[in-house]
């Protein structure tokens with residue numbers, strides 16, 4: 001699908017309408033991509049996040065991008081991996097879907113996703129990639145108003161996984 005793009009690199013550098021953050025439910029910052037986004041956006045981002053009263057797992061909330069090249073940050077809360085029988089797959093799918101729904105509501109045309117839950121939260125990378133690609137493709141076929149979705153992989157393993165899977169489908 002030509003509206004899906006794959007890159008390997010730092011999501012905070014991307015000039016898109018919105019980047020998605022792999023946030024935790026406090027929305028008050030953390031490690032990994034969350035820490036990188038807050039550092040690059042500046043302290044104003046944390047200030048706005050404090051007003052949101054957190055976010056449940058599988059949901060997402062939007063803020064400004066402040067000093068980022070991206071206009072918005074969509075903070076999505078993926079599940080922590082607990083073995084696979086605690087609804088993790090559905091919660092991860094929901095985090096992608098809700099991010100895309102919020103993008104449409106805000107007239108966002110280009111959006112970049114990190115590999116939600118596959119870092120500190122320990123979600124198996126291959127299964128997470130299958131879920132992410134499936135949800136994004138399904139959403140794009142229903143929503144022509146989204147022009148571009150970028151999978152912003154960071155580690156080599158995720159990059160290679162996405163490259164193979166996007167080639168096949």
Ligand code: ADP
Pocket residue numbers: 009010011012022023031032033034036078114115116117118119120121122123152153154155158
């Ligand atoms: P989670 O808690 O949801 O697992 P992490 O931030 O630990 O979130 O990891 C999610 C993914 O983000 C991992 O694949 C990690 O390699 C990646 N990542 C870390 N820093 C960046 C960055 N600056 N840009 C894009 N992806 C990043």
